[in-house]
Amino acid sequence: MARTDHLPLSTDPSTKLMPWLVGFLVFIAVLATSGSMLLTGLANMWDKGLSGAVTIQIPPLEGDSEIETAAKTENILEAVQKTQGLGEVRLLPNSEIIALLSPWLGDNINPENLPLPQLIEAEIDDLELVDFEELNRRLRAISPGAIVDSHDVWRDHMIGLLNILRLVGLSVVALVTLSGVIMVVFATRGGLVAHNEVIEVLHLIGARDSFIARQFQSHVFWAALKGAMIGAILSFGVIWGLAEMANDLTGDSNLSTLPGLDTIQLVILGSIAPIASFIAMYAARRTVLTTLQKIM
Secondary structure (H helix, E strand, O other): OOOOOOOOHHHOHHHHOHHHHHHHHHHHHHHHHHHHHHHHHHHHHHHHHHHOEEEEEEOOOOOOOHHHHHHHHHHHHHHHHOOOOEEEEEEOOHHHHHHHHHHHHOOOOOOOOOOOOEEEEEEEOOHHHOOHHHHHHHHHHHOOOOEEEOOHHHHHHHHHHHHHHHHHHHHHHHHHHHHHHHHHHHHHHHHHHHOHHHHHHHHHOOOOHHHHHHHHHHHHHHHHHHHHHHHHHHHHHHHHHHHHHHHHHHOOOOOOOOOOOOHHHHHHHHHHHHHHHHHHHHHHHHHHHHHHHHHO
16 A cells, blocks of 8 residues: 655644554554453363363261271272263372362371372263263262262353453453544544645645545554554563463473464464554544545
């Protein structure tokens, strides 16, 4: 798109701040969009992970000896293995249970001083075939303290929270877009007022409204693109910095525990800057044409 200088718009005070404002809005939009993408991936990962397994907790009952607890655990293990819809079943060793509890209770957990429940993990092959109420009833008949945890409540609450946060991010993008359009409209109207005399001269020598609109849309496009590219680069820098901080916290060099951004998502994020520039250009063009039609 060629730039033209029939109107001295580059010295217009109403448009000098446009690159900075567009850059800031694009910066916020990229961060909000990337956050929504990450939350979507995290929700899908948790939904898939928690929907594919069920945990059975067998706490030691008061008065039961270790032999009685082991016998009940073995009976429950056999009952779970015979349950329709469940696949591989395994009894978690104490070392894994201690590893699960260590973030809350510390690393110095002594099973002799702290009775540990027995945990059985079962994979779900076919969720529709699993009757959790019947399974819970059968296991409680073997050990009254047995607890079947399908993670439904916790999963639904967490995914619901993530979906709300995702909608908040998308709402931020929508508000940023609306704010950008309003800013361009007011800046363009200010430019029309500032250059009213020059526009009248152009009309007198035969210039059409579309010609004047092209002057404004070209100026707005390049100003918005310059600011949008700066904002996008800064936002990608922030995303990279946050990823590095997450690497340091998790000790994972490839963020395998987090849903990263794939190539398509990165392309979408990279396209926000040019899309914002075209939106600004279109808003400027429509503003000029609408305003001139009312004046003339």
